[in-house]
Each structure stands twice: as C-alpha cells, then as structure tokens.
C-alpha cells in the first residue's frame with residue numbers, strides 16, 4: 001500500500017470542514033503588461049535554449065463554424081474574469097452542461113491582450129490531457145468571443161484550500177502530482193502555462209484536477225519576455241524582465257506546493273510592488289512543520305537562479321518527478337485516474353450542480369448574440 005492510499009482516512013475528513021469559517025475569497029488579479037524589450041538581455045543561446053521549429057504548426061487548431069450562441073441556454077455565472085464572465089450553459093441539442101468563457105473584444109484590445117487571447121484558444125484546442133480542461137469550440141459575435149468547455153462541477157482548488165486552511169501532506173502531494181502531469185505534458189508540446197495558481201485548478205466530480213484558464217499559455221520554442229502572471233506566483237526572471245521559458249512554471253509549481261501546505265504564499269504582501277521586491281530578494285521563511293523531503297523539493301524549485309532550478313536542469317521534468325517527495329506516487333496509475341482522490345466534492349444534485357461555486361450577481365444586460373452592427377475588432381480574432 002502506498003502512503004497516498006494510507007492516508008485516506010485523514011484526508012477524507014476534509015469533507016467535514018466547517019464551511020462557516022470559509023475565508024473571504026480574495027483572488028489574485030492577473031497582470032497584463034508587455035514591457036519594452038530591454039537592452040543587455042541574454043540571448044537564447046546564452047540560456048542554452050536552442051531555437052526549434054514549432055511542434056504543431058501543421059496541426060489544425062481551428063474550430064470555426066462549429067457552434068453558435070443559439071446552441072446553448074445560458075444558466076448562471078460561475079466566475080468573473082478580467083475580460084468577461086464564465087457561464088454555466090446547457091446544450092439545447094444534447095442537454096449536456098458546458099462552461100462558456102466570454103471575453104469582450106473591446107477590453108481584450110484595450111488591454112493589449114489580442115495575441116494572448118488568440119493563443120489561449122489555440123493552446124486550449126491543442127491540449128488534450130486527463131488533467132486539462134477540454135475545449136469543444138469557439139465562436140464570436142460583434143462584441144464578444146466565446147469558448148465552450150466542459151463544465152467542471154467541483155469548483156476551484158482555491159475554495160477548498162481556503163476552507164481547509166492548509167492541506168495535509170498527502171492531499172497536497174496528490175494535487176501536486178496531478179498538476180505535475182499536466183505541466184509536464186504542456187512542456188512536451190513546448191507550451192508554457194504561466195498562470196499556475198489554485199484559482200485555475202478545478203476539481204471534477206470525483207476530485208481529480210482540471211487545469212483551466214489558458215489566458216497566458218503560449219507556445220515557446222525559444223524564450224519570451226512578457227511580464228504576465230499573478231503577483232504571488234511570478235518567477236523572479238519574469239519580474240526582472242529577463243528572457244524565460246519553462247522555468248517559470250517550475251517556480252510557480254513550488255509556490256503552489258508551498259501554498260497548499262501552509263495556506264499562504266511565501267512572498268505575499270498586500271502591495272504587489274512589495275511582493276515583487278520579496279520575490280527578487282528571494283528570502284523565504286519555511287515553517288517548522290514542513291518535513292525535510294518537502295523542504296528539499298521546495299528549496300530546489302523556488303530558486304532564483306533559473307539555471308539551478310529543478311525542472312529546468314539537464315534532467316528536465318523527470319528531476320521533479322523523481323524527487324523523493326514523490327517517491328510513492330505511481331505515475332501511470334495516477335495518469336489513468338486510478339488512484340483514489342483525497343476529497344470528493346459534495347455534489348448532490350447531479351451533473352449541473354453549482355453548489356461548489358460562489359454566487360455572482362447576474363448581469364441582466366448581456367450584449368451577447370448581437371450581429372449586423374459595426375465590429376471593428378472582428379478581424380483580429382479570425383480563428384474564433
């Protein structure tokens with residue numbers, strides 16, 4: 001018996017968490033800035049990241065013409081993002097539930113996120129993995145972009161973490177291991193994710209993870225410089241606008257594990273500027289209760305020098321996978337979702353249940369489905 005199986009009883013008790021204590025949801029805001037390219041930046045070869053051709057340039061990632069708004073009945077709001085809402089919808093054809101992410105074109109354009117948004121759709125279409133949200137199609141009207149995804153009933157890992165305050169080691173390890181497989185898969189496709197955090201990790205009805213929100217995912221065979229992500233989770237090389245690649249996801253992976261085990265992020269400050277300073281200073285106080293093997297892993301992931309960071313060394317992601325903290329994980333069984341989950345979301349009313357999501361005031365004046373008016377931005381989103 002593995003220790004992951006061993007700890008079933010302690011982790012099952014997560015189901016009994018006192019919801020009354022649920023912390024106020026204070027989701028971290030993404031940042032959307034494209035800094036000018038600075039002088040004296042290292043070149044790709046200095047970072048030993050050789051230029052390769054795209055692994056999927058000849059794969060068809062278009063979804064055009066597949067759906068329209070009329071195919072869906074819009075139910076309630078599941079989340080509000082920077083560009084629009086995510087709604088629960090139901091297909092009028094097969095009766096199934098889907099999440100529909102909407103983005104207002106004007107806001108996307110004003111915030112200079114056209115390329116990121118096109119990448120989001122393309123990367124989501126490409127990625128097909130048990131621990132990554134599946135997108136079925138996309139479309140647009142005069143004002144908005146729409147992406148249709150599977151609806152994941154169990155809510156955000158963020159909500160579970162705030163309710164639990166912090167996870168017992170085996171619970172954190174279970175989620176970390178599933179997240180690892182998703183990130184490893186994306187990196188093999190030369191996709192960097194760039195927005196790893198508990199808000200973007202959903203739990204399905206059985207308690208397995210689904211990574212959602214590809215708003216910053218990008219195919220990068222070389223290096224990139226864009227300052228994006230969420231303050232607490234941003235790697236120092238991104239803050240310092242140095243060239244970076246997959247290294248940033250391993251940094252965030254370390255922050256994620258830290259947050260799951262402690263209930264807070266190591267560089268937290270209410271002011272983002274101070275958070276960035278903390279990240280660049282890189283001093284972390286690890287609480288005493290962290291056992292030595294996890295301390296070792298975190299001290300190898302949350303490393304300022306990206307050439308020394310686990311996951312970004314010669315051994316690549318295998319170095320993370322083979323770290324002693326993960327020694328009892330049976331990776332093949334985990335991938336086939338054959339390991340019992342630590343927590344089953346209490347979904348009582350079946351597939352369309354929304355009890356695990358916070359309530360948002362509904363917008364009575366949605367401008368969806370408008371056609372025949374001026375659409376100055378339509379040509380920027382031709383693939384939708």
Ligand SMILES: Nc1ncnc2c1ncn2[C@@H]1O[C@H](COP(=O)(O)OP(=O)(O)O)[C@@H](O)[C@H]1O
Nearest residue numbers: 079081082086099149150151152199212213215
């Ligand atoms: N497929 C989905 N199923 C259920 N809820 C979802 C789904 N996709 C997103 N959400 C909810 O909507 C929120 C916002 O979506 P996200 O893609 O993260 O938008 P943003 O880019 O604005 O952060 C998520 O944090 C989650 O709560």
Ligand SMILES: [Mg+2]
Nearest residue numbers: 081199200213
């Ligand atoms: Mg998000």
